[in-house]
Amino acid sequence: MQTAELGLVLIVIGVAVLIFAAVITIIKSSQKGNVKAGGVIMIGPVPIIFGTDKEVVKTVLVLSIVLMVLAIVLMFVYNFLGG
Numbered sequence: 001m002q003t004a005e006l007g008l009v010l011i012v013i014g015v016a017v018l019i020f021a022a023v024i025t026i027i028k029s030s031q032k033g034n035v036k037a038g039g040v041i042m043i044g045p046v047p048i049i050f051g052t053d054k055e056v057v058k059t060v061l062v063l064s065i066v067l068m069v070l071a072i073v074l075m076f077v078y079n080f081l082g083g
Helices: 003-032 054-080
Strands: 038-043 046-051
């Protein structure tokens, strides 16, 4: 599998996860009545984090740090393997 194909597959998986998460959130909010949400916008290495309460923001912050570390590790592995 080439790099472009892998990138396309990862984008499709990401969109599918977003749709699944939105559906689950809608189902849960219709049962309880309150929704907690948050998100992150990555502009290069700088994350812009937003959320509805402090717990969500902390969770998104941890996930964005994990994502940045994973991206750095994958870049080093790709370069080490001769990509």
